[in-house]
Amino acid sequence: MWLQRDLTLKPHPRGFHLITLEVMTALPEIAGMRVGLLQVFIQHTSASLTVSENASPDVRRDFERYFNHAVPDGWTGFEHTLEGDDDMAAHIKASVLGASLSLPVRDGRLALGTWQGIYLCEHRDHGGSRRLLLTLMGEGR
Amino acid sequence: MWLQRDLTLKPHPRGFHLITLEVMTALPEIAGMRVGLLQVFIQHTSASLTVSENASPDVRRDFERYFNHAVPDGWTGFEHTLEGDDDMAAHIKASVLGASLSLPVRDGRLALGTWQGIYLCEHRDHGGSRRLLLTLMGEGR
Amino acid sequence: MWLQRDLTLKPHPRGFHLITLEVMTALPEIAGMRVGLLQVFIQHTSASLTVSENASPDVRRDFERYFNHAVPDGWTGFEHTLEGDDDMAAHIKASVLGASLSLPVRDGRLALGTWQGIYLCEHRDHGGSRRLLLTLMGEGR
Numbered sequence: 001m002w003l004q005r006d007l008t009l010k011p012h013p014r015g016f017h018l019i020t021l022e023v024m025t026a027l028p029e030i031a032g033m034r035v036g037l038l039q040v041f042i043q044h045t046s047a048s049l050t051v052s053e054n055a056s057p058d059v060r061r062d063f064e065r066y067f068n069h070a071v072p073d074g075w076t077g078f079e080h081t082l083e084g085d086d087d088m089a090a091h092i093k094a095s096v097l098g099a100s101l102s103l104p105v106r107d108g109r110l111a112l113g114t115w116q117g118i119y120l121c122e123h124r125d126h127g128g129s130r131r132l133l134l135t136l137m138g139e140g141r
Numbered sequence: 142m143w144l145q146r147d148l149t150l151k152p153h154p155r156g157f158h159l160i161t162l163e164v165m166t167a168l169p170e171i172a173g174m175r176v177g178l179l180q181v182f183i184q185h186t187s188a189s190l191t192v193s194e195n196a197s198p199d200v201r202r203d204f205e206r207y208f209n210h211a212v213p214d215g216w217t218g219f220e221h222t223l224e225g226d227d228d229m230a231a232h233i234k235a236s237v238l239g240a241s242l243s244l245p246v247r248d249g250r251l252a253l254g255t256w257q258g259i260y261l262c263e264h265r266d267h268g269g270s271r272r273l274l275l276t277l278m279g280e281g282r
Numbered sequence: 283m284w285l286q287r288d289l290t291l292k293p294h295p296r297g298f299h300l301i302t303l304e305v306m307t308a309l310p311e312i313a314g315m316r317v318g319l320l321q322v323f324i325q326h327t328s329a330s331l332t333v334s335e336n337a338s339p340d341v342r343r344d345f346e347r348y349f350n351h352a353v354p355d356g357w358t359g360f361e362h363t364l365e366g367d368d369d370m371a372a373h374i375k376a377s378v379l380g381a382s383l384s385l386p387v388r389d390g391r392l393a394l395g396t397w398q399g400i401y402l403c404e405h406r407d408h409g410g411s412r413r414l415l416l417t418l419m420g421e422g423r
Contacts, residue, residue: 044395091344102243104274111182199362
């Protein structure tokens with residue numbers, strides 16, 4: 001079974017945001033699958049996706065603070081500066097974290113660990129809405 | 142063909158560890174596949190998976206040393222410190238390296254390059270045992 | 283439908299290179315697929331793959347400059363130095379960026395965003411030709 005669906009996320013402020021619920025709600029068909037994979041793909045180069053701790057908002061703030069330190073806006077080595085100080089840093093962060101997630105599906109549920117959630121990583125100051133493409137594959141129950 | 146299997150890894154000390162053999166041993170069914178994919182997923186947010194050099198133990202020690210330098214325990218910018226100095230750094234490292242690997246299967250074998258092995262990246266001082274979920278999909282021979 | 287194909291890339295200089303066209307040309311069968319996934323896997327531990335901006339060459343130069351700064355050749359903490367100053371740094375960069383890409387296929391095309399392209403990230407001074415293994419799975423139109 002293959003199924004593909006667009007999911008457009010409303011604009012989020014720069015930072016790391018839990019979107020597990022939006023992704024699950026967009027794909028009620030997961031409930032009918034015995035075994036499979038969900039691929040979540042973001043069709044942008046200045047925002048990204050990752051899996052991390054789903055409970056403490058301070059973890060998400062620490063992600064933002066750390067990555068701003070590791071890849072500074074307007075870093076002196078950057079040549080590509082026409083689109084703003086946050087643009088090139090956003091491309092780098094997006095590649096470090098990645099544009100796609102592969103998540104296992106088991107017995108009608110995303111088989112995440114207890115503490116795992118899906119993050120939208122918005123690396124731009126005004127990134128606007130973001131398009132995800134969800135691809136679900138597997139065998140029914 | 143779809144197949145899913147749990148693999149619980151015994152506790153490993155903090156650092157980078159080759160687990161290629163454990164993964165292959167857990168899935169003898171790979172031998173019967175002509176073409177496919179193996180997804181390896183770690184159900185934790187303070188340990189991760191990567192593919193790198195499978196021969197020299199000093200490469201794995203250099204990974205540990207480099208990542209401790211790049212993401213220091215107890216970094217002054219971290220707000221989430223309740224669970225110990227190694228906790229927030231572990232979440233960051235885990236997202237940089239990633240929670241899942243997709244590995245091609247061809248003619249009954251994992252189609253890794255000659256020098257590629259699967260690493261468990263244990264980012265905590267006392268991470269305990271770690272749960273992997275292996276999802277194998279593809280066509281038989 | 284499952285299909286697997288080798289793609290050997292000619293030697294590229296150290297740096298970040300757009301290879302979207304090479305990958306698409308190697309798999310004309312994508313045109314016949316309604317929904318699917320393409321997995322691109324690099325069988326090496328000192329080169330990697332990522333998705334980023336496909337228009338401006340200065341973005342790719344900034345990637346090279348940034349990663350050389352973040353993971354310096356011959357970093358004083360490295361123990362594995364026998365294969366040259368660029369070797370251990372290449373392993374680290376390759377794991378940060380990753381050995382595989384999962385790209386959605388929709389209606390006969392790779393469903394990349396407007397500005398997304400596939401990069402070969404060559405981390406060695408003389409990496410030579412690089413082997414990719416392309417695995418395409420999905421349903422026909």
